[in-house]
Amino acid sequence: MIATKDNETISTSGILTQMSQLEHEQIVFCNDNATGLKSIIAIHNTVLGPALGGTRVWAYKSETDALRDVLRLSRGMTYKSAISGINLGGGKAVIIADPKTSKGEAFWRRYGKFVNSLGGKYITAEDVGTSPGDMVHIATETKFVAGKPSYLGGTGDPSPVTAYGVFLGIKASVKELTGSDDLTGKKVAVQGVGHVGMYLVEHLVKHGALVYVCDINQQNLKMVSDQFKVEVISPDAIYDTDAEIYAPCALGATINDGTLARLKCAIIAGAANNQLEDEVKHGQDLLDKGIIYAPDFLINAGGVINCYTEVIGVGRDMAVGLTENIYEKTLDIFKTAKAENITTQKAAMLLAQQRIDAISKLKAVL
Ligand code: NAD
DSSP states (O other): OOBOTTOOBOOSSOHHHHHHHHTOOEEEEEEETTTTEEEEEEEEEOSSSSEEOOEEEEOOSSHHHHHHHHHHHHHHHHHHHHHHTOSOEEEEEEEESOTTSOOOHHHHHHHHHHHHTTTTSEEBOBOTTOOHHHHHHHHHHOSOBOSOOGGGTOOOOOHHHHHHHHHHHHHHHHHHHHSOOOOTTOEEEEEOOSHHHHHHHHHHHHTTOEEEEEOSOHHHHHHHHHHSOEEEOOTTGGGGOOOSEEEEOSOSOOBSHHHHTTOOOSEEOOSOSSOBSSTTHHHHHHHHHTOEEOOHHHHTTHHHHHHHHHHHTOOHHHHHHHHHHHHHHHHHHHHHHHHHTOOHHHHHHHHHHHHHHHHHHHHHTO
16 A cells, blocks of 8 residues: 555555556556557656656556556656656556566567657666566667666666665664674575575675575575575565564565564665555554664665666766765665654655655746
């Protein structure tokens, strides 16, 4: 469940009603019978710039689930770019399909044509289920795509930069808890060792953390446990570990009534988008339980920052520099939340919204 700025609960009926409650600008439904493509592109807000957000391929159980996901994800991108200080709006796309099956050139080029038809209002990139190779096919049809390989002038997979930002968010959270950001001997449970999780494990192990990992993909699990000293646990056991830090790096909504009753951690800081199933209730539950929560859209912004530097044509050095700001920003959010006795999620959203409001007024007088 998500809520409006005024904490109203979002209705599940009527697409336009949902758009209005969450303040989306535009939703585009795309269908192509020849390739089997079924996609929804959601443009949440373009005040700060074009709506950039990756394309997620997932075998959604229903079209309603796909719509709900794209509405939540695109809104998250608005806040993510705003709080990161980059000039991008928020958008996202979902494709309803099995991420494990190969899609082929025609599928991705048809999708690229749909993206192109929006004239740059939406810029796509990778997300769960898509790769730089898919971006190559999309780029044949549109220039509005980031995360391309370097031979196409792109910056490639944004995941290492995302993982670096998440690592810094974890360090800031540990500093908030203990007064020092030293990770030596700290137990971290990483849920999902895909593109981001794997790089995150590398940072954590290098800095002396004791890392538990789980994944439903045995190949990814093997790749990580072959390379790094980690303890493999089952996907369900992750919520019962004695780790001080829980790092969700798989899918969203893993912080919910069921898991909150089990989690023993002192910190939650990870890469997954929309970690709180209900951002108001579960944000408050974390505050009440004294669990430090590093807002997902703040600490996982490295990827969109990386895409932004690609869009404006500067190198990865700037992406790394901007990502390094995540450490101080996370500490600032903890401070504000404490001072105002609000959740860290709320504090981060308010900060992002302030920037959007300020810039929207600036544009109005141009
Ligand atoms: P990915 O698909 O490469 O990795 C996700 C991993 O999680 C996979 O290995 C998958 O098998 C595993 N997984 C799925 N369900 C699981 C479960 N129930 N228990 C344990 N493991 C499970 O995706 P990614 O690019 O690493 O992204 C991870 C998360 O971070 C996603 O939520 C994504 O939206 C978010 N994110 C990614 C980036 C990026 O740069 N890639 C940027 C911002 C946010």
